[in-house]
Amino acid sequence: xxxxxxxxxxxxxxxxxxxxxxxxxxxxxxxxxxxxxxxxxxxxxxxxxxxxxxxxxxxxxxxxxxxxxxxxxxxxxxxxxxxxxxxxxxxxxxxxxxxxxxxxxxxxxxxxxxxxxxxxxxxxxxxxxxxxxxxxxxxxxxxxxxxxxxxxxxxxxxxxxxxxxxxxxxxxxxxxxxxxxxxxxxxxxxxxxxxxxxxxxxxxxxxxxxxxxxxxxxxxxxxxxxxxxxxxxxxxxxxxxxxxxxxxxxxxxxxxxxxxxxxxxxxxxxxxxxxxxxxxxxxxxxxxxxxxxxxxxxxxxxxxxxxxxxxxxxxxxxxxxxxxxxxxxxxxxxxxxxxxxxxxxxxxxxxxxxxxxxxxxxxxxxxxxxxxxxxxxxxxxxxxxxxxxxxxxxxxxxxxxxxxxxxxxxxxxxxxxxxxxxxxxxxxxxxxxxxxxxxxxxxxxxxxxxxxxxxxxxxxxxxxxxxxxxxxxxxxxxxxxxxxxxxxxxxxxxxxxxxxxxxxxxxxxxxxxxxxxxxxxxxxxxxxxxxxxxxxxxxxxxxxxxxxxxxxxxxxxxxxxxxxxxxxxxxxxxxxxxxxxxxxxxxxxxxxxxxxxxxxxxxxxxxxxxxxxxxxxxxxxxxxxxxxxxxxxxxxxxxxxxxxxxxxxxxxxxxxxxxxxxxxxxxxxxxxxxxxxxxxxxxxxxxxxxxxxxxxxxxxxxxx
Numbered sequence: 001x002x003x004x005x006x007x008x009x010x011x012x013x014x015x016x017x018x019x020x021x022x023x024x025x026x027x028x029x030x031x032x033x034x035x036x037x038x039x040x041x042x043x044x045x046x047x048x049x050x051x052x053x054x055x056x057x058x059x060x061x062x063x064x065x066x067x068x069x070x071x072x073x074x075x076x077x078x079x080x081x082x083x084x085x086x087x088x089x090x091x092x093x094x095x096x097x098x099x100x101x102x103x104x105x106x107x108x109x110x111x112x113x114x115x116x117x118x119x120x121x122x123x124x125x126x127x128x129x130x131x132x133x134x135x136x137x138x139x140x141x142x143x144x145x146x147x148x149x150x151x152x153x154x155x156x157x158x159x160x161x162x163x164x165x166x167x168x169x170x171x172x173x174x175x176x177x178x179x180x181x182x183x184x185x186x187x188x189x190x191x192x193x194x195x196x197x198x199x200x201x202x203x204x205x206x207x208x209x210x211x212x213x214x215x216x217x218x219x220x221x222x223x224x225x226x227x228x229x230x231x232x233x234x235x236x237x238x239x240x241x242x243x244x245x246x247x248x249x250x251x252x253x254x255x256x257x258x259x260x261x262x263x264x265x266x267x268x269x270x271x272x273x274x275x276x277x278x279x280x281x282x283x284x285x286x287x288x289x290x291x292x293x294x295x296x297x298x299x300x301x302x303x304x305x306x307x308x309x310x311x312x313x314x315x316x317x318x319x320x321x322x323x324x325x326x327x328x329x330x331x332x333x334x335x336x337x338x339x340x341x342x343x344x345x346x347x348x349x350x351x352x353x354x355x356x357x358x359x360x361x362x363x364x365x366x367x368x369x370x371x372x373x374x375x376x377x378x379x380x381x382x383x384x385x386x387x388x389x390x391x392x393x394x395x396x397x398x399x400x401x402x403x404x405x406x407x408x409x410x411x412x413x414x415x416x417x418x419x420x421x422x423x424x425x426x427x428x429x430x431x432x433x434x435x436x437x438x439x440x441x442x443x444x445x446x447x448x449x450x451x452x453x454x455x456x457x458x459x460x461x462x463x464x465x466x467x468x469x470x471x472x473x474x475x476x477x478x479x480x481x482x483x484x485x486x487x488x489x490x491x492x493x494x495x496x497x498x499x500x501x502x503x504x505x506x507x508x509x510x511x512x513x514x515x516x517x518x519x520x521x522x523x524x525x526x527x528x529x530x531x532x533x534x535x536x537x538x539x540x541x542x543x544x545x546x547x548x549x550x551x552x553x554x555x556x557x558x559x560x561x562x563x564x565x566x567x568x569x570x571x572x573x574x575x576x577x578x579x580x581x582x583x584x585x586x587x588x589x590x591x592x593x594x595x596x597x598x599x600x601x602x603x604x605x606x607x608x609x610x611x612x613x614x615x616x617x618x619x620x621x622x623x624x625x626x627x628x629x630x631x632x633x634x635x636x637x638x639x640x641x642x643x644x645x646x647x648x649x650x651x652x653x654x655x656x657x658x659x660x661x662x663x664x665x666x667x668x669x670x671x672x673x674x675x676x677x678x679x680x681x682x683x684x685x686x687x688x689x690x691x692x693x694x695x696x697x698x699x700x701x702x703x704x
Contacts, residue, residue: 083423096383110674137176142187157188162668303327376478437530462693463537468551469500547571555614567692
């Protein structure tokens, strides 16, 4: 018997709790792992009840023991990944009036410094030192920051528990001291009024939901803040943003299929919120402003992949919307922004993005696109409205990110920064491919692939296959330094653009949600099988990885096709779907019903979710090695979901494994916030992938 076989995993008590809905019963023997005071734990991790704390720490010890032989490998992986990060890196400065703003890191710093210089060059002014603010704290995340229109103040937010409850403070940039103002339990975002006398923010309610927009006047107590909008529908998220023109704040209210927008004039310190068009189930729209008109990105009249319309500023209601950029099926308009005289949009077709500049006077259009098989493209309009310049970023899976300033008048393209890889990086060493897998129903699934250029594609290579496939989120084929540590060891790294995302338009999303959710899972399996058929890898050589809703994907494919995978990495996995979506008190549950269905009121939705919820259908079968990652203060996917799942897996499985769980006891959904601290978590998952690809044998003598 090997050392690993002698080790015994933690065994949680079973206390059966049976519930009934729609004439059906289901039992949860590990329901007690959910702390009754979980909301208190989000704010104070020390409040976690003793028996649960004991279980999570025992799981951490078990994981550490079984991964101990990979400690030299993890140390090497951390060094490699850190070596690819420029320690004193800085962002390209973005001009606004008399200054150019940017953030940078000191060598060895986990958190950024927020800085500015005179617009045309000069001495640096440090506005905020994230590294200094983090000292002595188990967790620190510097949230949003926004300088006031007069450049005299800086509003900034921070989270010190990982629970995404941000406190907003205001710094006087003349003396570098924070004012007495402290606005607690917000989403961390803020928008300044034009005269800098006040700012707007979104407050989080007792159920951890962003539901109220307030105006905070500097020097006043938070209790005196003026309520601008309150959302009473628990199924709606509330966010705020500012039009590029700086004239309006937008209060966006919506879920995954419906939206409505209210406008607040920022030049009026006592402004009220004006509704553009009341919510209609299934109608989505976003607003931008230019001169005397608003420009509306919308799916009105069946434009599933969106079109752009305009309306007069004096009467922006839907009856006055006129088409500007027509709908084209399969070409999804992702976002739009207005700069003086122009409207710029980002769109994506067949998983490839491009930027289109539309001249508002002539209607002439020009596009920014690239020829690589798979790449990522980003757009940053910066701070200013009256400008000919647009900033964008480009990267491929093999080519580091390049930042360009693009002159929309002359079409001149200036490279202003290329991501440095201090330890060295030659894009020619790698091959980027885009292949396609066919699902059982004929759907064609794009797959982005990266591997060493000289890798023999004979089916022997291990593969890390990443997937998500929910909420319409698309997975970019951009440059990532961390997977290179696997690719350099002979792994194929692949991203499965499965249904549930919008890589191929809105219908691609619609075909991976509600009663069609199983398409996400079978697409991922089809991708794995196709990669094996094409000899990129082989069945049983694939390590699957996904996080959050992608963790649901991991749990589902573990149940459906365990023999396909050498291992599964489930980051903060949403695996207890039925119990969570049946609980309307959970922060995200009501807004999630358009994505998954409402099993409380809809028997069909109940049966559908029960049929695939990973925790519900753990089977008496052999499972591959599984590593589940959790965060104690995670408000999105609570720690007890993976904790219950790993217990039930061990209870019911007939062979395979091991089943491991690692909980960050001082962080939430995103894990450690520091740019180097987080490498430890990645090193653990990559070491697990390497062990799994090698049959989870001892690695006492292996480091590469």
